[in-house]
Amino acid sequence: MPGLEDLYREIILDHYRNPRNRGELETPPAHRVEGFNPLCGDEIVLFLDLDADGRVADIRISGQGCSISQSSASMMSAAVKGKSIAEIDELTRAFKAMMSIHESALEGAETSEPVEVPEVKLGDLEALRGVVKFPVRIKCATLAWNTLAQGIDEASA
Amino acid sequence: MAVSTDPLDGTVLKDQFPLLSRNVHGKPIIYLDSAATSQKPLAVLNAMDEYYRTINSNVHRGVYLIAEEATNQMEIARDRVRDFIGARSSAEIIFTKNATESLNLVAMSWGRANLSAGDVVVLSHMEHHANIVPWHMLVAEIGIELRWIPLDTEGRLDLTDLDVLLEGAKVLSVTAMSNVLGTMNPVRTLTDAARRAGAISIIDGCQSVPHSPTNVQELGADFLAFSGHKMCGPTGIGVLFGREELLEAMPPFLGGGEMIRDVRLDGFTTNDLPWKFEAGTPPIAEIIGLGAAVEWLQGVGMDNVRAHEIALTQYTMSTLSERFGDRIRIHGPSNPLERGGVFSFDFDGLHPHDISQVLDEHAVCVRAGHHCAKPLMKILGVGATARASVYVYNDTSDIDALADALEAAGAFFAF
Secondary structure (H helix, E strand, O other): OOOOHHOOOHHHHHHHHOOOOOOOOOOOOEEEEEEOOHHHHHHHHEEEEEEOEEEEEEEEEEEOOOHHHHHHHHHHHHHHHHOOHHHHHHHHHHHHHHHOOHHHOHHHHHHHOOOOOOOOHHHHHHHHHHHHHHHHHHHHHHHHHHHHHHHHHHHOO | OOOHHHHHHHHHOOOOOHHHOOOOOOOOOOOOOOOOOOOOHHHHHHHHHHHHHHHOOOEEEOOOHHHHHHHHHHHHHHHHHHHOOOOOOHHHHEOOHHHHHHHHHHHHHOOOOOOOOOOEEEEEEOOOOHHHHHHHHHHHHOOOOEEEEOOOOOOOEEEOHHHHHHHHHHHHHHEEEEOOOOEEEHHHHHHHHHHHHHEEEEEEEOOOOOOOOOOOOHHHHHHHHHHHOOOOOOOOOOEEEEEEEHHHHOOOOOOOOOOOEEEEEEEEEEEOOOHHHHOOOHHHHHHHHHHHHHHHHHHOOOHHHHHHHHHHHHHHHHHHHHHHHHHHEEEOOOHHEEEOEEEEEEOOOHHHHHHHEEEEHHHEEEEEOOOHHHHHHHHHOOOOOOEEEEOOOOOOOHHHHHHHHHHHHHHHOOO
16 A cells, blocks of 8 residues: 655755745746646646747746645745756656556556656656655646747747 | 544444445545545445346336336436425426536526626635636636635635625625535525525535535525535536426426427427436436435435534534644634535645655545645645545544544654
8 A cells, every 4th residue: 555655855954945946937938837736736837938949948837736736836836947848748757657647557457556658757756656656646747838939838838 | 623423433334335444555445525525335336236126227218117117216306306305396496417517407497598708607715616607708708707716824715895896786606615614604694695696506415415404495505516426426416406487487408309499491499407417318227326316315304414524523623623733724714603514624744745655555535636726726825625525424543544644644754
């Protein structure tokens, strides 16, 4: 039986207590995008500043939510700063792959081997691996990433 | 705070609810989410099972024995619901899928026929989305105007300007009991004010009907909506009570079989009440289940249900306040007599998702989120709350377990 320590690793609690990149950016030039967790109770507002090369020059996060959604957003913001859209896309896929173990287990997979995207280093984000044992909370973890993807789509349109 | 006498023993009643004897994470389940949906007693489960095993057949159609039986049982259930809420006639009891559909029925059927651009509908800040969104839809469709009864600091309706708000209004639509704050509203005062202003009154009885005695003559309401699944009945069945003369004048809501008298190539005529508003094959098993739930609740006695809830509310509020003091804030009225057993709370600055996660570890089931009342959340200044709620099968040990689990949550997240 998964315990709370699997879900709430120290790094997660650190990012929850000391969230990185909180605040707002002036829009324009930054782009503002809002996201809502279907597991209601988490809301996120992202401010994205993409430079001419399509790299994330700056990012800020506001809104309110649970420890999982807030820490995931904080870790996400640190991970994507300075990255290109292509690199962020890869990172997002790797993160979501880590979050999707539950689906493959449901399909009858024998082991709970994670689906890896080996070239991509997840760093601090690895701490969120335990979320898959609490499927209801997966949407908390992916909220910031889905909102980011939407924001990048809108900003590059 | 003095705790009044409790005529019910929740511990004993639990035995009639099979689900409540299961374990979660190796511990006995502590179910504190009846405001979301209630557990079902054996009597209800048996009634539905019995229907499918012995008389399942389509109603109002067959000449054969079991079809007649099924039709009988369904209409007996309707009569039971009628008596449960003190309606004069079974023609005033419409079966729907749930209270949300009931409210949509009134908004769309009565609303479209009687409202035009600029007409005023009065709601309140504590309403559930089911009593907000259909009206927003009519704003877009017809151009009606919405007004809102505000709240006081205790989470009660602020009725200071009620008559002003109702001036020229066509509809007053409010909840009898808040699913977030637990506030029990003075329904008769509200329906009288509506009547004086020439407006019809619609009451959302989702929380009130399961938890206290209901009499539509005393309430003075033109319409009352409630759901079976919150009152020990199955999901998929709701009720709309409407005064006969209003229902008679309304156009039908959904069209199809059952709700017609005649259908030709060039048109149709409607069936009598209540079937005019019941298109298609009804949820027969669910109606029978609801009838069994009503019978079970009448056996317990709705006065006893309310008295039990008052006693548990007193226990909950004093226990949580004694154990946690400033660390916990329970929304809604502080007087247990002004509220039902629904407790939305803030605790230790923790997010409801995290609170309910730790509580789940301890097999305590509470709800986290906005409870389909986003406008209310904004007014309370929160994004979401955790919510515990009690019903007939809860007892003081459930509240003790809640308090212990909250203590554990506080310790786990201690900064």
